[in-house]
Amino acid sequence: MAGSTIGTLFKITTWGESHGAGVGVVIDGCPSGLPLDEDMIQQFLNRRRPGQTPFSTPRKEDDQVRILSGVFEGKTTGTPISLMVENTSARPRDYSQIASCYRPGHADYCFDRKYGFRDYRGGGRSSGRETIGRVAAGAVAVMILERMGISFTTFTKAIGPILLTEEEIDLSLIGKTSTGLPNASINAQAESFLKECMMEKDSAGGVVECRVAGLPVGLGEPVFDKLDACLAKAILSIGAVKAFELGEGTNAPRLKGSENNDPFRMVNGNIQKLTNHAGGTLGGMSDGSELILRAHIKPTSSIFSPQQTVTKDGEEVTIQIKGRHDPVIVPRAVVVVEAMTALTLLDLLMINMTARLDSIVDFYGR
């Protein structure tokens, strides 16, 4: 399993299980000179912290991040930044059922078959806590992107069957509702739906949308490292994501070329697209319009109603999962989607600096 590293120049490596000593990330390739302290990262991490709404696990996770290296006198030095969050909330439990059974929708069976055995406490590496490292590193990426005028608007687009239309988005409510849906009445509908799910000992999924404004033109490397492709990988690497869309996404095949093409026009002296069906990319590169992507997240696999499954030894059994589990992970996944998007964009921004010979010559001519 050498799959814990992502990125070419801005590279992150995450480690840790939910029930070990802690979880963390090493950021390698962070440019020097960024003001950074633990509070800045903590603000980001708090966005994924559970226990803030009735729809997330009552498990208390303090998730206090610690900077172990790479920062000196308040600034990044260019050396690897090691970030760690200790696991404090793990309490002794009886895992005998999970240890021998394969929970439907979980990675248990695959881990056992791939590695011969697994750390069955709390999902191991497939635990939601694995995303702490992503979010901590994403915080750093977002701070750097902000300095280039690049900004994020990330929110819940749907909870179960409750969808938010473009017109219903209330930008003032981004990040402020219990489900992440930025609309008071739609949020209330989603709350009712989620309460119903909880009563039924069931769970729900949803959709996260991430929009990025201020991107320069030309990010993404033809042909395999297209912006589209790198984003798709980053988003599908988040557990529970089952689909990825850019712009019109799955609706694009239903449009005709004349409907889907975005005409270019001059706006305030600049070349711009009049529409943005493409979602911000052309030919695998950013096109200067807003980047719009969506992650489709399956309902939480851990449900409290009885389920059919088998044990490691091939015995058919009925299990009933206990413990503390979110009935929906979508609200907490919003910041994870933003983090993965930011990490991808920053890496491609750095790579793109070498696209032209004259840029390189200019750089070293200074």
Add this chain to the structure above:
Amino acid sequence: MAGSTIGTLFKITTWGESHGAGVGVVIDGCPSGLPLDEDMIQQFLNRRRPGQTPFSTPRKEDDQVRILSGVFEGKTTGTPISLMVENTSARPRDYSQIASCYRPGHADYCFDRKYGFRDYRGGGRSSGRETIGRVAAGAVAVMILERMGISFTTFTKAIGPILLTEEEIDLSLIGKTSTGLPNASINAQAESFLKECMMEKDSAGGVVECRVAGLPVGLGEPVFDKLDACLAKAILSIGAVKAFELGEGTNAPRLKGSENNDPFRMVNGNIQKLTNHAGGTLGGMSDGSELILRAHIKPTSSIFSPQQTVTKDGEEVTIQIKGRHDPVIVPRAVVVVEAMTALTLLDLLMINMTARLDSIVDFYGR
């Protein structure tokens, strides 16, 4: 632009533009001992060849592949396999319009901004001909996977608004209809729709589905190189793809956990999932059931009706694209989706061999 290479152990690098000397691919890391000749690869390439139906460009592309290295006495040697297809059909043309204008839906504008200028003849690296290298390499991957009992069923799932339901799939028609839809009457509907598009000087998109049977459990590397993530990248690296789905995909968020979880049961003495909402992966690893993915393809950007755009110098103009263009690329994209899927799977199969210490010790103990 160092984005022309994909894969870790089975690695391919494509090169070539539509109007240069040719297009090609170098496969590095192909295991030794595979019987290989040009005919085997050619059969695959023929599946993407235009001119076979009224819905693809009348441009004649012979696309005769040549093996330049890596094969000796009919077998791969383990050294890089260089494959090349010469560009024979390019005819002198007047590109002055494309050279100065940015075609809507095309990469023109982004290339100019990223690199300072571009090869404007036929789309350069964003040309559909770039996929020849992918398909040629994919042919090799498919042949290797076949030897492990892994097989592909890839077909058109939708053309514009014409959708194929699960029940309508006629396996005997895979690869045998003009649109790739494996159902005679649905295919006829799609033909009518496409003829209408052509009459309107417009274009259509569609959906390709790829199913893979016979995969071992455990392919994919947690956490960033999940099977899901690697496939998403491979598929989104294909030009014109705007969305990627696994299993229920964008439908998953509308299901509850109890509906979406696939129960495990014993079938003929083996652990199996009774349903396959997941589409063949759990926790980012293959779960032993069929892998099911879909690529959503936008309508062809080159349409013959007039479109608004701007020139390089910022003049607003109306362009009318000429030349030979497919009104729909979906039928020809089927084999490209299969190729990218096969390349991804083979690479992960090779990587997975080192997951367990005992496998490694056994291997070298022989």
Add this chain to the structure above:
Amino acid sequence: MAGSTIGTLFKITTWGESHGAGVGVVIDGCPSGLPLDEDMIQQFLNRRRPGQTPFSTPRKEDDQVRILSGVFEGKTTGTPISLMVENTSARPRDYSQIASCYRPGHADYCFDRKYGFRDYRGGGRSSGRETIGRVAAGAVAVMILERMGISFTTFTKAIGPILLTEEEIDLSLIGKTSTGLPNASINAQAESFLKECMMEKDSAGGVVECRVAGLPVGLGEPVFDKLDACLAKAILSIGAVKAFELGEGTNAPRLKGSENNDPFRMVNGNIQKLTNHAGGTLGGMSDGSELILRAHIKPTSSIFSPQQTVTKDGEEVTIQIKGRHDPVIVPRAVVVVEAMTALTLLDLLMINMTARLDSIVDFYGR
């Protein structure tokens, strides 16, 4: 600086400075099933610990390693192994001289120019403490290689002008002398030389040799990832190493082909080379004979006699370095050379498993 990761399948990422919270390493891609605990790694780390001889810094470094992830019930799980050693010995000091001056032979000047400023406390990332991560990861690699019958003999080959000939090697003294030279009288000579250096407020260099027995034939990937090339990179990535040799090394050019070629013969029914001028590789692959490499290490840059240099602001000054510094780092570098060699070999062993189609088919046919 995205240079803190090495390896393809068995991949390590180190982090940490000498004066931060600690130093560490994340091992990604370690196969599952290896018995591992902190004591096993500690034994390796103790080999590089200072304060054991008069020729290493009197600085006390406890270097107690902690396993933060990747091990469950005493075995590796296949997930990332995070190892950390806290920095306990750092004491408040006056760094004002180092902060403004560029110490000759050190990275100070380059760090300042590359990153704009640097963490001047104790050398930052160029500190010898950075090797703790390498050695901890190397311990894991050595344990895995041992299970395949691969063993290491690593020792000091020279201290300053004191050279050890082949005949003088006393295998029973490997790892048991103050300088690492496995010969009692040569070691005594080296001790005298080092004492003289210390009296003169000067420092010494030396040579480390690493021999590896039991390697299978064929490790190394033609053409850029030759075994020779990967080893050279790994060894030259160790600070203070200025040259790398395999087998005859720099002596090879002085031999004629008839002298340097190793004839093949049958020995006990196996094909073997009668001599080993090559040092264990042919064509960039292991050839089944002993691997023999040498790392040439410059004299410690920190010397206590006065040196000419300049300040950041371009003022010419004389500095006299204070603090705790090894007069020779060679004895402590022995285990670092062994660790980097082991990491390289293990990665190539894993990659090599996919060289033949029949091996892959066999593996998945099981």
Add this chain to the structure above:
Amino acid sequence: MAGSTIGTLFKITTWGESHGAGVGVVIDGCPSGLPLDEDMIQQFLNRRRPGQTPFSTPRKEDDQVRILSGVFEGKTTGTPISLMVENTSARPRDYSQIASCYRPGHADYCFDRKYGFRDYRGGGRSSGRETIGRVAAGAVAVMILERMGISFTTFTKAIGPILLTEEEIDLSLIGKTSTGLPNASINAQAESFLKECMMEKDSAGGVVECRVAGLPVGLGEPVFDKLDACLAKAILSIGAVKAFELGEGTNAPRLKGSENNDPFRMVNGNIQKLTNHAGGTLGGMSDGSELILRAHIKPTSSIFSPQQTVTKDGEEVTIQIKGRHDPVIVPRAVVVVEAMTALTLLDLLMINMTARLDSIVDFYGR
């Protein structure tokens, strides 16, 4: 064998055997805007062409390079540059002896063991012709580096026991003597020595030195991608190289710290080192002084005198190699060493552009 690619941003992939259709290279990541035509590359390739002196194979290799992609209207476009040289000189021969025997000093045995069989015609991938791709790509790298004021002085430093001292270097003879030794009388001595070798049906090795002036400070990424480490890998990836040195190299261990440290001083208002024992790097980064490296090359393995070896089937035999072989490859290797050095430097120059946050912000602020 996925080892045919090297580089991170400026990435090359070579392919081809001596007796297949041709050899070539794909350069991915070349910045746009470099004037490039076949003649420019050909000049470089001619430096490695055989048949120019009595000490290289009389085999005629025209080695006419063809640009297959990536150049438009005389300039690189940023897309992959595919370069190919057809194999024209291969003549039908009797390879039965080489096919069954393992030539001492060659890769034959390792290839057979690694891959199960090999292309025995002319050494396959271990042939000297493999370097054509390196040199062609290196030509492009050198042209780019020249635009930044970076220049190379590469020459033969030794042939067999004939060594060139620093004082004997005659810069006006660089690239102009039969052995590459830039000194008329030393060259004459080397000629005599080589004639003697040929008479004895034996072969010779030698040393190539490469010096690079004009490098900016700070190239190289701590800690594993040090400039030293990347160069060592690049140089050791050249067949027949057995040792690598930087600056004092293997002599450094014999110096004391006070002798080996290079003092900094102000020269014409700039910080400079007064001496250059280090060979141009400190802490794994370029230090602004001249880069000085040496590659030690073993004597050609193909000698015409009888040698003891075994057949594939384990029969002990005496072989006498026939055909056309260089008695010394050093003169032709000079340009290969320069090419690998240039490729490494350019890649690190590109990576280094992202070291500081302010550089990135400035770049995108434009």
